[in-house]
Amino acid sequence: MLEVHDLTVRFGGITALDGVGFGVAGGEMVGLIGPNGAGKTTLFNCLTRRYDPDAGSVTYEGTDLTTLPPHAIAGLGIARTFQNLGLFPRLSVRDNVLVGAHHRARAGFLSAGLRLPGVRREERELRADADAVLERLDLAGVAGHPATGLPFGTLKRVELARALIGRPRLLLLDEPVNGLNAAEVEEFAGTLGAIRDEYDLTVIVVEHHMGFVMGTCDRIVCLDFGRKIAEGPPEQVQRDPAVIEAYLGTAGEEAGA
Numbered sequence: 001m002l003e004v005h006d007l008t009v010r011f012g013g014i015t016a017l018d019g020v021g022f023g024v025a026g027g028e029m030v031g032l033i034g035p036n037g038a039g040k041t042t043l044f045n046c047l048t049r050r051y052d053p054d055a056g057s058v059t060y061e062g063t064d065l066t067t068l069p070p071h072a073i074a075g076l077g078i079a080r081t082f083q084n085l086g087l088f089p090r091l092s093v094r095d096n097v098l099v100g101a102h103h104r105a106r107a108g109f110l111s112a113g114l115r116l117p118g119v120r121r122e123e124r125e126l127r128a129d130a131d132a133v134l135e136r137l138d139l140a141g142v143a144g145h146p147a148t149g150l151p152f153g154t155l156k157r158v159e160l161a162r163a164l165i166g167r168p169r170l171l172l173l174d175e176p177v178n179g180l181n182a183a184e185v186e187e188f189a190g191t192l193g194a195i196r197d198e199y200d201l202t203v204i205v206v207e208h209h210m211g212f213v214m215g216t217c218d219r220i221v222c223l224d225f226g227r228k229i230a231e232g233p234p235e236q237v238q239r240d241p242a243v244i245e246a247y248l249g250t251a252g253e254e255a256g257a
């Protein structure tokens with residue numbers, strides 16, 4: 001489904017990604033790990049066209065993403081969540097979720113302004129979809145509540161709901177369990193596993209919480225200083241000397257164990 005080939009991104013003197021390559025098959029859940037500054041978010045930003053790579057390619061179902069404008073990404077079925085939540089504090093939970101469906105709305109400026117019947121039908125459909133996603137993620141009770149003031153664990157689920165309403169086939173999760181307590185992490189892992197099947201998703205997840213990554217992912221790719229230093233099944237990557245060395249000194253605070 002996705003083929004990352006020889007991807008290189010430089011910021012001035014810093015090489016954030018240095019010839020990184022790996023593939024992701026449809027239906028897989030791949031964990032992207034590595035110490036702070038390894039290049040994980042930069043890689044996500046290349047997949048969603050926020051950054052232009054200096055070299056390399058990203059092929060998604062046969063299309064080279066690097067040739068497309070950023071706004072085309074959602075329409076291809078790629079959605080992401082953000083490490084620090086990208087929600088609008090004053091908008092209700094439902095409206096925050098609906099923001100994730102913007103590329104599905106077909107109505108133009110004029111027909112929307114005139115509120116033609118087709119526009120009203122489209123709005124009804126999107127609202128019904130939003131309500132279904134909210135219900136599925138146990139958010140129906142806070143649908144009308146502004147995002148501000150809600151517990152962090154709830155906001156993380158709102159962020160996931162907003163990605164899901166875009167009907168993605170490839171879901172990119174940036175530190176989805178960061179800041180959650182142990183019980184919330186376990187619950188999120190269970191929800192994600194179920195949703196992955198229900199929505200037929202392929203998932204790439206960046207996460208420092210090793211228990212979560214190793215327990216939920218089929219395969220792990222580990223970056224360090226912009227390079228891929230290991231790739232394989234969780235049990236193999238966990239034992240990889242290069243991975244252990246990369247995490248030495250930071251393992252205690254980052255492992256989230």
Ligand SMILES: Nc1ncnc2c1ncn2[C@@H]1O[C@H](COP(=O)(O)OP(=O)(O)OP(=O)(O)O)[C@@H](O)[C@H]1O
Pocket residue numbers: 011014015016034035036037038039040041042043
């Ligand atoms: N827009 C930018 N301008 C300059 N340098 C950047 C930019 N974005 C990332 N970097 C640098 O690129 C390197 C990789 O950063 P990146 O955020 O991708 O790492 P990461 O693995 O996601 O780290 P973390 O786990 O802390 O989120 C770092 O040295 C970072 O400082």
